[in-house]
Every structure is written in C-alpha cells, then in structure tokens.
Amino acid sequence: MKSIMETLAAQPIFADIDESTLTLLAGCARHQRIHAGTRLFTEGAPATDFHLIREGRVALGIYTPHAGLVTLETRGPGQIVGWSWLFPPYRWHFDAEALEPLATIQFDGHCIRGKCDSDPVLGYDLMKRFSTLLDADLRSTHLRLLDVYHRAPTS
Amino acid sequence: MEDMFGSDDSRTRYPTTLEPEPAQQDDGAVRKPVAPQPQPQIEPQAFGGPLILTVADVDQLIRRLGADGRTVIGPKVDGPVIGYQPIGGAADLPSGWGDEQGPGHYRLRRRDDDALFGYALAPTSWKRYVFPARSELFRARREDGALAITTIPPARPRYAFIGMRACEIAALDVQRRVFMRPEAPDPTYAANTQDMFVVAVSCGSPAATCFCVSAGTGPEASGGYDIRLTEVNSTPNSPDHYFVANAGTQAGADVLAQLACKPASDSETGAATQIVQAAATAIGQGVKLDDVHELLARNRENPRWDDVAARCLSCGNCTMSCPTCFCSDVVDENPIGDDGVVRARVWASCFGVSYSQMHGGNARTSTSSRYRQWLTHKMSTWVDQFDVSGCVGCGRCITTCPVGIDIRTELEAIRATDTATKYPESVRPQTDEGLAT
C-alpha cells in the first residue's frame, strides 16, 4: 500500500498542495478498508470523522420505518462522505452505508478542525478545497430537484 | 442562482453568453446582407426595344393572358383596400385610386388622375397565390384497420400576375430559395410558380412605408419579369396616358408582339425613367441595412426587445402580410361528417403561442423573444440560411401592425443601443478584478 502522503497527493482535491500542509493532513488521516454493508455513520450520532473514497460506493440515506434506508445519493471514488464533522453541533444528519467493499482515506475531523483553527492560512486553503466538493454536491442536488426527465403531464 | 453556473474560475474556462466577446473578425471582412434580387438581371434590350402600350393595350394584354388559359391576378379595389384578385380586364384595375400608408395606417385615396397602378402596393401580398394559406398535402382513410393515403396533385393554375412591384418580385425570389431547394423542392410552390407570367409595374407612387431603395430591391424591377411596364400619366385625364413596356423573356416579347404596339420614343422612355427616379428619390435611403446582419447577430440580448414587446400585441399581422415569411404548420384536419383525414399545410407565425411549443414547454414564451426571432430571422439569420436577406423593403409589416411598430425605427433603436460588446451595461458580467466599470 502506498504511503498516506502519496495517496493524498494523488487525489484531485489535494492537487498542488504544499508539502507541509500535506504532512499536517496526513497526520489526521489513515487508510481504511471497509466491508460492504458496513454502516459508516448513523443519523444523530456524533460526527467525528469522514472518508475520502478511493474505491467502492457509499449510499447516503435516511432510515424510514416503511421503506428502510432510502438512498438520497450515492458517493463514489474521489468524493467525500460526511461533512457534519465541520459544523456544530457535529452530529450526522444522514446514514451512510457501504454498498461495496471500500478503500478510503479516513480523516479525523476533530484533528483537522484543530489544525485549521490554529493555522487560519492552512484552514482557508483546506476549506477552499473541501468547498469545491460541497459545491459540486450542491449543484448535483439542484439538478435533481429540476426533475428533468419527468414527462410533462399530458393535458 | 450563481452557484448553478459554477465558480468564477469555471466561467473563464467556458465562454458562456455572459462573457463579452470581441466582434468576429475571422476573415477581416464584414458580411453584408445580400439584397434580394431575382437572377439573372435582364439586359434592357435583350428582347427588343421598349414599346408603348395604351390603356386599351393593357386591357388586351390581360384578356390575352386569360384567353391563354391563365388565371390572371391583379390589383382591384376590394372594399376599403386594394387587393390582388382575379381580374378580367383593365376595367377591374383600380383606376384613379391611390393609397396612403403609414405605421398602422392604410387609406385608399382618390387620385387626381386615372392612373391604373397609382397606388404603392396592396397590404396583402401575392404570397397567398404561390404559397397558399392552406394547402392540402394528402387525404387518408382507415378501412378495416388499413391506412389508405391518397396524394393530392397540386393544381397548376398557370398564374399571370399583373402589377407586381420590384420588391414583390424580389420576394418571389426569396421564397423560391426556401421552397425550391434542389434536394427538396416543394410541389405546391413548384406547381404555382412553374408556368407563372409576371407583368411588373415600376413604382410611381411609393408609400411612406416603402424602403426598397435601402433594401436594394426597387423601385424598378431589374429581372424576374416577362413584361415590365412603367405607367406615364403626367396630367389629370391626360390623353397622354401610356405605358412604356419592356419584355424580359421571349414569352413576354411574344405577347407584346401580338398587341402590335409602336416603339417608344426617347422622350417617352425618358419620361418613364424620370418617374422611377422620382420614386427612388421619394423613397430615399431611409434605413441603414448594410450592417444589420452583424448588428442583430450580436444584439440577441438588448433591452430594446423588451421595449418593443411592451407595444407588440404578438398578433402576427407582420408575418401574414410579409411576402417572404414562409413558416407553416402541418396539421391533421378531421372534417365533420367525413371519416377521413386531411393532412394540410397552413400558414404559421413565429408570434403564435404554439409555434415553438415542445413537449413540456415552450421555447419562446415572451413577446420579446418572439419579436427578436422574427426581426433577427428576417434581417440576419435569413442571410446565413439562404444567402439573402429576408426583407425586401415593402413595408407591409409597418402598415399592417395594429400598433404601428416600424421595423426601421426598431433597427435604428437596436443600433443606438448596440454597445459593440455583446451585452448591454446592465447585464455585463463581473470580471476577475471585480465589478465591471
């Protein structure tokens, strides 16, 4: 397995990142392998960590008594699973479940927050990088709200 | 909704329409709209020298064309207007009638002479004869579950059109380019124009709405006619009322030969030339058209479209009266009392509600987008499509507009608000440095 530094540097969101930032990030990250069917997190539980997916897919969803876990969106390679570690009250809003065996980089959210707080320049750089993914997720959601494939009602 | 279009960064990568674009200078040359002109131009003496026709000769001309089995159509007073109608002789022509036209304005006026062609032009064009407002394509029946289609061969009316103006002949040429493309000639248009006989009459009494000189089409036809007449009638009830006739085709020369007319003298042709020149002077270079192809192409977003939309009723009169507008719907008609179906082509207008309807929505809901489509097509994209401008300068759209929108004024207004960049100040995008100044 590649070193955590090498793996991080190869991720598009960390492109052109400087060595020292990468070292700090690596200090909060580790490789993770997760079995299919594993629940990564559960609605309401404390949000302490998050994953950058390298391989496999994760379902983000909401559990309902009638339909079980309703998948809102799936996440795959290159995408982040979990943002709630970033914002108070640091609790998960959704469930996340591995649909396939996963290879991820797992980050300690508390660790990253601490480093960002103590070094705002580093924090700003990292927030910009994470924000691009958040922005992409938001745009995808907006597009789905349009329901573009829905046929117009025939009158 | 900024986030729907990505970050500032992405905007620099995709030149969306919010980016000001430099004016196109690919080949360094400005493309000019091609003035609609029937080709080829006719050499003045190609089919003999000019002849003199009397009113009686014009009557004979009409009768001979009719006797030849042609459907003769010409100007005729039809209620409050002059219309192009079936005629049997010179007595049907609007002798002594003129017209007064302006934005949203049309009146017949008594002339102080007995000119036969002393009006500018009819508010409805010849279009309805060559491209009928409704034409049947085929009929179909369903018998025992099987469809039986009966094609309807188009009638061949062998039209003779008496009194076509130069701009109207140009309009025929414009529509010919639409309907008679070699790969898909339209049978109806072909049948209606195939054996057509055109008697052009040069303009002597243009209207205030005329701008053929700017459009490069008139006031005298330079081609596309079998016979061209110029009416000379200098004084009221003058015995000196005559027509200088030029043949433009052998068929035209043959018909003139049957009339046994005398050749025109130099003074008579001189009088005809003066009439045309006076008309050209009266019409004048009223509107600048040589740059409208590019002007409209770069002003798809201009506040003037909303301005005109506040006045435009979206009624479609301009498209119906326009001699070049060619849009149509193709519809299934289910006649009551008949278990068959008629498939028909009927005129459509780009101002119509259903014109740009697609499943789930309409591509153009606002009046401003429809007016923009009409004017931009007519004067700009038409050139891209058919190598000719769609406007011949007849001014009918001005006369027939119930609120008097004047295409010439609108063009000038677009030119006045043309910012040379693609978009007006109000919607100019932010630059990387911040707000545009």
Place this chain on the structure above:
Amino acid sequence: MTPTVARVVDRVVEGPGTVTLVIELSDALTAPAPGQFNMLWAYGVGEVPISLCAVPPLTNVILHTIHDVGAVSHALCELRPGDQLGVRGPFGIGWDLTPARGQDVVVMAGGIGLAPLRPVVEAILADREAYGQVAVLLGARTPNDLLFPAETAAWSLSLQVETTVDRSAPGWTGDVGVVTTLLGRIRHNLTDAVAFVCGPEVMMRFGARALLDRGVSAEGIQVSMERNMQCAVTMCGHCQFGELFVCSDGPVFPWARVESMLGVREL
C-alpha cells in the same frame, strides 16, 4: 410530405409512459444513420420527430422508442401490433463517429436520450477495436425508468457502463445522483476523448460543461437538440435555433456550435 404506410409488428413497454415500437416498412430506409430521426404520423392526430433507436442495415424493420408526452406521442404509444402508421425519413445529421475512431469515447444519456444513442453504442460494439476506452453513462428518473436493461447489461461485458437514477426505489442498490457525477467513475484522461450527449437540454448543458471540466474539447462533444418540428425538410420554420434549422443542420451539433446560443434565453 406524404409518409409511407408502415405496420407495427411488436410493442415493448420500456417503463412508465415509454414504449418501443418495432415497425415494418415496405422498403428499407435509405442509408439511415445513428442520430437521425423519422417523422411518425399517427392517423388523425399528427406527426412528430422520433429518433431512430436502431439502425438496422438493409432491413425494413426499424425501432422507435417513444415517450408519451403529448397528443401525438400518446397516440403512437397506444398503437398495437398490426396497427398502421405513417413514416417519413430518415432526416437530419446524426452523430459523427468518425472523430471517435481511435479515441476514447464517452456516451452520456439522460432519460429517453438513450434511444438516439443506442445505435451509437451498437455501432461501437460492432467495430470495437476501432475505438479506445468506451464509457457509457446512463441517467434516469427512477430505476423503473431505465431503458433497455437487457441491452445495457450486455454492453457492460465489453464497455464501462455506469448507471444512476435521480430517485432511488426499494431494492435499488445502484447509484443515486445526477448523471454528470458518473464522469468521476472514468479514471483515464479524457483530453482527446469524443463525447456523445443526449437528454433534456438542461442535462446536456451541464453534461457538456462537466465534460469540458474533464478536458474534453468543445469540438469533441456532440449534443442532440430538440425543437418543434412540422416538416423536417427546412420549410416550416419551427425548428429554428438561431441561424440553425435543427431538422437539417442537426439534430446533432458539436457543442462548440451551439454553446453560446444555448445561453441565450428563449432563442
């Protein structure tokens, strides 16, 4: 503008409001190409443009997949084997596969947009060695709306096929999300790739921008436009899009040709 009479020989319900008609013509179409369309006429109702969903060479049997969205498409969807309809075509300029030869290919389809792209994938499979890596990205409203499941499953044996839906449904373990996110599943460089995109106009706009983001050139992206059409032979005027007639200049255009116009509202 007179159609030839044709007969429905089979009818396959693809999903809610979507039907594939297998139509037998008296004569084979003249040189049909992927991305072209026919005008289908429902007796007494009207005529609509429908893309060829298969381009069978030298046969008089054609496939059209129709979404029931209006009076005419509804009447067409209601046809049963043995029923007759009118067919005119094929019309228009279809997908240009020539620049894709020797290159990697992305096929991005949303909803009914897969129908005109199906013959593209079939053409690639028929000459697989001529193309590089091929990814087929499919989006649909719900799992129930996915078109041609048997065909797309077969494609996945030799092509990368990724499928996503906008809304999940019980039992669905596939992807949920907008089709453009599936580009993230393509690992290789797309700089010289050729992309074929078809779906609702909004989806094509966002799809093309996502492809540009991945380095595909604007000339390398082809999209299939849709407008009101009455004649299909450049005569009725309805399908105008700027200076273009969608019926004969398209319906397939390079993204570079239509990009700026797609940003003008109500053009």
